[in-house]
Amino acid sequence: MRILHITSLFQPEQVGGAELMVETLVRMQAGLGAQVGVACLSRRAQPPERSDAATIYRLGHGTPFHVLDWAEHGRLDRLRYKLAVQWDGRTLAAMEAAVRDFSPDVVNTHSLSELTPRIWPMLRRLGVPVVHTLHDFTSLCSNGAMVRDGRACQRQHAKCRAYALLHRVCQRPVEAVVGVGADILARHLAAGYFRDVPEALRQVIWNPIEAGSPPAPRALPSDGITFGYMGRIEASKGVDTLLEACRRLPPGGWRLRIAGRAADGLDRYVGLAAGLPVAFDGFVAPDAFLDRLDCLVVPPVWPEAFGRTVAEAYARGVPVIGTAVGGIAEQVGTSDPAWLVPPGDAEALAVAMARVVADPARLASGLGNAAAVTAGTRPQAVAARYLDLYRTLLSPEPALADGSRLQGSRRHAHPAS
Structure with a gap:
């Protein structure tokens, strides 16, 4: 199976847990025999890095500055950045070229915090099935966290509704969705996202965590x-x-x-x-x-x-x-x-x-x-669950939760070369 992961950032450029999760998932899936690729933003465009473990497409960026330089820019520059992300045609074209080059059986999109949601319709046009993993609230909130001034938002603000409109319009090509927790998946479904995805293809899969050596037995603390x-x-x-x-x-x-x-x-x-x-x-x-x-x-x-x-x-x-x-x-x-x-x-x-x-x-x-x-976070088990989900999606008649089958073919053509 050929799997392409699309993510805003990839190691060594990273800001949080989503990048660590994708890096671990890529390694584990390659270890289980899959042919794996990653397409991501980077400070500058580079030729594809091809190895036995994975093919990495570092595509540069089409925004006014790189996201890792966010702290160095003022409010106006940040607003320009957010608008540029939504309509970033340069990155969209680079992503399409990477998809055509890798020719995946399935694409797994991850955090789109720095990527245009127009990637999803592009993948449908190329005939590639799409799994999306929900790491954050980018499709609901302009800062991806549903938090404002250090407090959790109780509702979606007008600015975020406007920001999320393109995500709402573009999300229909997603054919399977994974929440890294039950809560984030439930919140997106309640907001009207991914409702066309069959229940069997809506799953909760925790992130992979690579444990170190077993910890030594702990004694009760004696000094506080x-x-x-x-x-x-x-x-x-x-x-x-x-x-x-x-x-x-x-x-x-x-x-x-x-x-x-x-x-x-x-x-x-x-x-x-x-x-x-x-x-x-x-x-x-x-x-x-x-x-x-x-x-x-x-x-x-x-x-x-x-x-x-x-x-x-x-x-x-x-x-x-x-x-x-x-x-x-x-x-x-x-x-x-x-x-x-x-x-x-x-x-x-x-x-x-x-x-x-x-x-x-x-x-x-x-x-x-x-x-x-x-x-539930053992890396090999997490990678295997994702592979099972991809196989279910690619099956001509994926199984439902009750053991019955979805009707109609779900076969997809490879992207044109």
């Missing part, structure tokens, strides 16, 4: 609880809420380590943490950082689609206090609701953290869903 936070340092990720919660904790018996970077610098957050036992560790290797913790706190205020750090923590035997929304809630589970708190609720988060400080023996109960998450 070490909490940790790992990720982008910003209000939408709940860092403001976390530091406010720390102000409400008892004065001793705990400490907090924060790993990650802030787009606008750490000065504001250092000020919020003044006088607290809080350390800022900067960029870290995840496993090494997690092995220094007793408990990870994952407190985003927005409905994060997956929440990679939850799965990474569970793989290291670290319990998680998380926000009761989106993919975080899905992974933490409901076996012990004390490990979930409402988004943006500093008092509830402080109560959950204080329980652990008062009774470190509670830490073991925070791993109730860890085995299920580790199994």
Whole structure:
């Protein structure tokens, strides 16, 4: 099977978990015998990189600047960038050339945060079946997160409805859809997206997480609880809420380590943490950082689609206090609701953290869903589930959930060479 992944960015150029997911999926699928390609944006166009593992098409970009230079530009330049993404004919033509060169059996599109949704109709015109993986809310929200001024949006704002119109018009060629969590898939379906996709071709597949060496058995901490936070340092990720919660904790018996970077610098957050036992560790290797913790706190205020750090923590035997929304809630589970708190609720988060400080023996109960998450994010299993979905899509009569068959041929011609 020939599989082409289309994604905004690909390693080594990346901004978050979507790029890590695609890179891992590509390697795993190639290891399972598939012929795999990737088409992505890049700082400059390059000839295709061909190897036994994958063919990589780095296509440059048709926007006023590269997305990784976003922080260097002002509001007007950013608005020009957003408009250019929507109607980027240069990248659309480069993508079409890559599809024709690779001649895939199926295309799996990923985050279109930096790509025009006109890619989907282009693929239909070429006769290539399309699977789309939902990593974010790009088709519903201009910033892809359904968050504004550090708060989760309760409705779709007028600006986002206008921005999303082209996505809504262009999404009909998508024939199978994957949510990296159940919540993000449900939100898109409720908004009217992908309703023509048969139920058997709407699936939830968690992201692949490559676990390191098995963690050593953990003893109960004897010198206080070490909490940790790992990720982008910003209000939408709940860092403001976390530091406010720390102000409400008892004065001793705990400490907090924060790993990650802030787009606008750490000065504001250092000020919020003044006088607290809080350390800022900067960029870290995840496993090494997690092995220094007793408990990870994952407190985003927005409905994060997956929440990679939850799965990474569970793989290291670290319990998680998380926000009761989106993919975080899905992974933490409901076996012990004390490990979930409402988004943006500093008092509830402080109560959950204080329980652990008062009774470190509670830490073991925070791993109730860890085995299920580790199994569901095993890279080989994730890659195999995607291959099964592609095969179902390419079948002349794909199976429905009840075992019956869809009527009508779903055979597709290869793109013209």
